[in-house]
Amino acid sequence: MAQRSQGPTAADLAAQEPGEFWEDLYRRRADDLAAWGARVNPVLAEVAGALPAATALDLACGTGGDTLWLARHGWRVTAVDIASTAVMRVAERAVTEGLGDLVTTVRHDLARTFPAGSFDLVSAQYFHTPYDLPRGPILRTAAQALRPGGRLLVVDHASIAPWSWNQDPDTRFPSPQEVYDGMGLPSAGWTVERADAPRRTATGPDGRTATVTDHVLLVRRTEG
Template identity: 75%
Template sequence: MDIAPTAVAQVARTARDHGLEAMVTTECHDLARTFPAGEFDLVSAQYFHTPYDLPRDVILRSAARALRPGGRLLVVDHGSIAPWSWNQDSDARFPSPDEVYAELGLPPSGWAVERAATPRREATGPDGLTAMVTDHVLLVRRVG
C-alpha cells in the first residue's frame, strides 16, 4: 500500500513480471483516513517520514493490529541526513528503534522484538555523490 498510485502500480507490475501477482496485494490508501482491511503476514513501513501532519504513531499501531499471529511489522527509518537531502535541519531528530517500539505501545506478552538496530550503509545521491548514512530498523513479530 502506498498513497502514490504510481508506486502502487510499479509494485503490481514488478509482482506480475516475477509471477507473484497471486501473493502480492497492492492498494492505494491515505493512511490518515483508511487502512486496508484484513490480516497480514508482513507490513513494511519504509522511510515513513513526511513534513506533513500525519499521525504516524496511530498508523503504525493500526499496522501492528492488522498482523495475524506470527506476522511481522518492519519499520525502517532514516537515522541520519544525507548531504544531498532537501532537509538539512541540524535539529532534525530521528526516533531510535527503541523509541519507535515504545510509541507502538504493544503489550510485551504478545510481541517479540526480532531486530532493533542502527546499521550504516553507503548511499548514492542523485548526482552520484556517496555518503555513509544510518538507518533505524525495527522488526517485531506478533506472538501466537
C-alpha cells in the same frame, strides 16, 4: 559541486493535500524515482531473506522496489501507497515481470484507512513524510494486522544524507525504542527482536554515495 535535492517549501505543503503532493511528485519525477526505487532496501532483504515466503504488506510502497523483490522471492504482497500513480505503476511492473498473481496494489491514505487482512510480514521502510502523520497509531495498526509469529519491520532514517530534503543539522531522529513506545502496544503479545542503528553506504538518486545510519525496529507478534 553536486546540488542536493530541493525539498518542498512550507508554501508547497500548504498548497496541496498529502495525496495531491505525492501524486504530483510521482508524476513529475516518474523516471528518476523508478530507477532509484527499483532497488530493494537492504535491511528488508536481510530480514525477509531469512524468513519463509508467506504474505507481506508493503506500507508506502513507492515505486515498488521492495514489493517486487519480495514477490520474486515467493512472497504474496499487498502494496499500498497514497499516490494512485505509484500503485498503478507497481501493478504494471508486476505484470511485466510475470508477478501479477503475487502482487496486489491498493491506494490508501494511511492516516485515514488501512488495508484489510492479516500478514506474516509488514514492512515500513523510511515511512516519512513532510506532512503531519499519526505514525504511532498507524504502526500500531500494522502490528495488530500481523498473524501470530509475524513481524513488523520499521526502518527509519537516523542521519541526513547529502541528497535528503531535510538538511537541518538539528533534526532529532527518534530511536527504535521510542518508535516502539509510540506504538502503544499492550505489554503482552509482542516482542522486540531487534532495535539498533546500523551504518551503511547508500547511493542517492543522482548516483552519489554516502555513509548513512538507519534506525531498525523489528517486532514479532507472539500471541493472537
